[in-house]
Amino acid sequence: MLRMARMPILLFLVAGALCVPAGAAEAGATILVHDQEEYSRATADLKPGDRVILANGEWRDFEMVFAGRGTSDDPISLTAETAGQVIITGQSNLRVSGSNIVVSGLVFKDGYSPTGEVISFRTSKTDLATDSRVTQVVIDRFNQPDRLQTDYWVALSGKRNRFDHSSLIGKTNAGVTLAVLLDEEGSRENGHRIDHNYFGPRPVLGSNGGETIRVGTSAYSMYDSKSVIENNVFDRCDGEVEIISIKSGANIVRGNLFLESRGSLTLRHGDGNLVDRNVFLGKGVEHTGGIRVINRNQTVRGNYLEGVAGDGFASALAIMNGVPNSPIHRYVQVQNALIENNTIVDSARMSLGTGADAERSAAPVGSKLRNNLFLFDGLGSRILIESSISGIAFSGNRIVAHPPLADMQGVTEQSVATTRANNGLLYAVDPALADVGAPRNLKLASIDDVGAPWYPKPKRASTFGGGSSIQVPLGENTLGEAIGRAKEGDRLLLAEGSYRVDRTLVVNKSISIEGASAARRSVIRFSRPSLFEMGVGGNLRLVQVEIDGSEAPDAVGNAVIRTSTKPMPAGFEIELDKVDVRGLSVNKAFDVITLGKGSLADRITIANSRFRDITGAVVAADAETDDLGRYNADYVTIRKSEFTNVGNAIVSLYRGGTDESTFGPHLLFEDNRVVRCGHAERRGEAATLALHGVQHALIERSVFEGSAPLRVVQTTGNPATLISGNTFKNTPRPILTESIAKGPVRVTMQQNTFDGSGP
């Protein structure tokens, strides 16, 4: 491997040379190519030691095939004239096959792959790569324009390949970021190494298929993969409930750092995997998880988890229940697991028998849990036992700040003095406890040591603000012109008076539109079916404005704000604060916010606002009715607002499908007042709030008067729904149903008041 490490230096030496004939001491030719035709000629018949160098600049619509047979002494290489200055754009990809190939220095951005992979270690179904390496490449937001179109950014096939020191940043479309494929026999027991990579932010996908790494699939999970995933950093990898999904045997996941990443490292299928010396720093971010154990002969050793806030599947440590005689795609019972020398600090949950239900009835057996250190904070965090734990032998564990657990022998609750070591992690001070918890010599992966060293890593930034404040004069289309000229983060300040808008305003940056004051009203009227369209890159905040829908066209399905009908990436936000909306009544189904098919809002936040005389919904987030596990809004929050005479449900939030891949959607509805709402039927039902498959819902301290019932349909996962402290006047009781699970409906109703009879 030392030879590899010299490569970048070598590259700088040859840069600029058009064609350097092979010297006596070195095999192969070095060829600098400037266009795709030169590339084709240079790669037509590659010999050991050949070096193909892409000239600096932009290479557009470039489907690179790089195939040949090098030797371990004389590999064949493809690289950049200057690392990081060869930019692959448009509809491009890279396919590698043969042996002893090395690719480095390329940046993929401003485009997407026309096939199912950006980088593939095979050039056809049967032409695979072996002993090859892709190092120091970058794939930066190289997303399919339609976020529901799946692809892999990196697909590893063949044997003994390495993918390292690369940066994979901002995948927003469906499909695993890096997949190890086992579908061909020549790709099993592969010994691949995936190391020192920077896996950058991946936003919530809102469906299955958002894993950052997956090794195998259920269909081939009986095979050993023998892949090693080590010393990588996972930074805000939030795609779905599984960050790494191991679906094969005999893999090693070692020495990785998980930073504020929602989801967990999941041993989903396959046996005999080792999870060793990884560090999870959740920093209290919701749904950050740890390690989830399923199947046989798994070892989880020496890991450190702190501030991990998730529960259920995303517990710091979750040992699942299995399905007796499980089909290959379900849950094999945990057998012979060894969980030792892990430390869990200030995390919400350790869960044993996770997911136990009528189907998952097989508790763990033959397993050991020993010498672990559990430092709970006493604030709601705890060990949750969901099934029998008689099949788990406990020994030598220490637990702090937890109520007694009668069932768990070998788990001793006692105060343990701790201190932070030089590596920043907490350890017991007492030398007698040196063998309890994570090892003293655990080394954190550093964000500076991973990824392509010459490529910057993304910073954290807030959605709104950071721009200029711009006065918008009263009049017709002044607002549209101001939005057209505005820059990212600008605030558009309205005057007192009236604005007319005769076209739909496309929001493709973060914009805040703010009225004069509560007393001096800024009123917006519009004559198109929508006032705002959320486009690619758009976020919208409205503050203290009044919106009057009375001049909208007499047609069904208008909306004040709707999403683009073109595909759009996930992650946009809409915020309404102190907004008055009225007169959306010219025809049926006139919504305030309509989230269309394929869209996923990160956050819809409404506070201190008033809505009156609206024939549609306030938030219609129910376009994913094909039940593929998708949904349209991750967090919907509505607080301190008033709703009068809203025809459809104030919020309709739909998540269909039966997979358990998402943490969302979430609804918070509190301190609101609702009068005469929800009476217009939609799909044959009247509802004031219509929730289907919502994973987290809190409806509290609100007053519902003369309105249609709340409707909650629970589907999959482990939904948490609390309806608390509300007053229902002349409003029927909530209608609560389970669509799949048997038994009582999983909704908690408490301290609600019912007054009068429903209409």
Added chain:
Amino acid sequence: MLRMARMPILLFLVAGALCVPAGAAEAGATILVHDQEEYSRATADLKPGDRVILANGEWRDFEMVFAGRGTSDDPISLTAETAGQVIITGQSNLRVSGSNIVVSGLVFKDGYSPTGEVISFRTSKTDLATDSRVTQVVIDRFNQPDRLQTDYWVALSGKRNRFDHSSLIGKTNAGVTLAVLLDEEGSRENGHRIDHNYFGPRPVLGSNGGETIRVGTSAYSMYDSKSVIENNVFDRCDGEVEIISIKSGANIVRGNLFLESRGSLTLRHGDGNLVDRNVFLGKGVEHTGGIRVINRNQTVRGNYLEGVAGDGFASALAIMNGVPNSPIHRYVQVQNALIENNTIVDSARMSLGTGADAERSAAPVGSKLRNNLFLFDGLGSRILIESSISGIAFSGNRIVAHPPLADMQGVTEQSVATTRANNGLLYAVDPALADVGAPRNLKLASIDDVGAPWYPKPKRASTFGGGSSIQVPLGENTLGEAIGRAKEGDRLLLAEGSYRVDRTLVVNKSISIEGASAARRSVIRFSRPSLFEMGVGGNLRLVQVEIDGSEAPDAVGNAVIRTSTKPMPAGFEIELDKVDVRGLSVNKAFDVITLGKGSLADRITIANSRFRDITGAVVAADAETDDLGRYNADYVTIRKSEFTNVGNAIVSLYRGGTDESTFGPHLLFEDNRVVRCGHAERRGEAATLALHGVQHALIERSVFEGSAPLRVVQTTGNPATLISGNTFKNTPRPILTESIAKGPVRVTMQQNTFDGSGP
């Protein structure tokens, strides 16, 4: 008006002159402008007699405002250097206000309006045009890219304006082609004249909002409009059930020709309208209609209708039942209608009391039907009496080839000798019948006399064929390359053997892909979630090919053929003949054809094909679940095909909403064999065929074995559903429901065989 008729000649005389100063004899300046800046300067302060001339060429993203006060002697004009050679493209429109304005010679194409109108007779909500004229303009497929976005191509406001000799061709997006607006007081009793226009083909919209002309809206229908629509030609205006929708009083619709146009001239709201001397030539095309009468004091006189094939709302003549004390947006009872001297020839239906139901219970009163001539063909065509006709006085009518109608005094059934006159229309030979039927001097509008004379009118063309035959070599991606190179109408001929496709193939032209022969199999495998994507302008025919889904990715929601996720226009076709599809089973919900949200297929036709081991649907046309009256396929035809182990419904066809604006969707399912299909639940229900709101369904001579039930939900309109001559083995009986109407379910079941018990 003579002066106007000279205008084009005048234009040719001034062409090429940059600036002709006003002579002594003529007021105003003539200014030739070359760009938008010159235009702005030239139009800043228009005076009577001013002429602004747009230089020949393309004007892109040009929002023209043309406002000024001319006089009847010295109008202000905007025109083209050469009529037809000024092309307005991109995001452009024209707004006119003031008085005595004349615009002519412009062509709008290759773009769309950024606002709600392409041509508007006002420049703001209060600045209207009077005594102004737009003549000899063309709007050709100037459609919003999202076909569900509404706009008007022409919006008439103000008073005494004229729109004439113009061509409006190929509107595919929602919204009325030409609307007369009455929302401002200054636009009522307007005396507008809409004449000598060519209204070219408008395809089925698949929802409300596809009218070609609308005068008023329900909200203002108590006002008189006094508009005149005369001497226009409507050629294949198929947008929805109303071609012309009169929603105001005292209008005249006179001397127009309706050619093969689906839908009818509808007196929807408002009283005292006159429908005089129009000619309807349906040529037997399905759903071609005539005149539909609602409201008070309507006169229908001297019209001629031949070959009109529609029934119900689209009957040659439909006199509707009303709603007692009707709200303004429902149906006012027919009172004091005069229907005289009309001729109906070889048409399917005349209907009295049309639409009678529990709500529409008020039969026509105080009305007269006299001196009409009804020449039926005796082949199923007939007069249908749906309610009491005691409020209609009949006198002097003649009826041929119809069974006796006891209720209708004054309607005499007798043989009448007829002959075609020079105008091509049929008349009774007997001079004693000279006063019966349409007038002898009725003059047909000619297609040559309408529209912009210098602009061609669209021809009829078949969807597939007309191109070259191209051999596609076996291999990987050879098919994709062939499609990329193919031209409109090409046939791609496959060899015997295997084709692999690693990307989704976008179909944006009419393409036919044809296998070698039944014996020499051409097999296509694909590795992306979809093999084909229907793009803008695409039509796809597959003949004698085999499609194997086994290499598709392991993800939910794959499809062999799906529509673009970008907005697409209506009217595409997919045809499968002798096609074998199998192995669509790698994950859930793998469809053969998925029609996505916002798409509308004109025709999906499957014949002589076989489908086996499919987890999804064969035709999923059920994305419009927001119940706005939209749907995804107008005609689905499946014949002589076999289905084995298809998980979801073979066809799922959904049309929600309660409006009665569409003739579709239609399903024909005959002579098929279905084994073990429909058992996978979708939205909680298992079905072999899932029909919701389908307007026409014929399911006949098919065998269903070990399959889930057929499910039919009837919603709105007057659905025709016949389930006939089928055999059900170990398959439950069809589940038939009405979602709105009370009473028995409107499905006819006959001669079906039930054998064994359902699973």
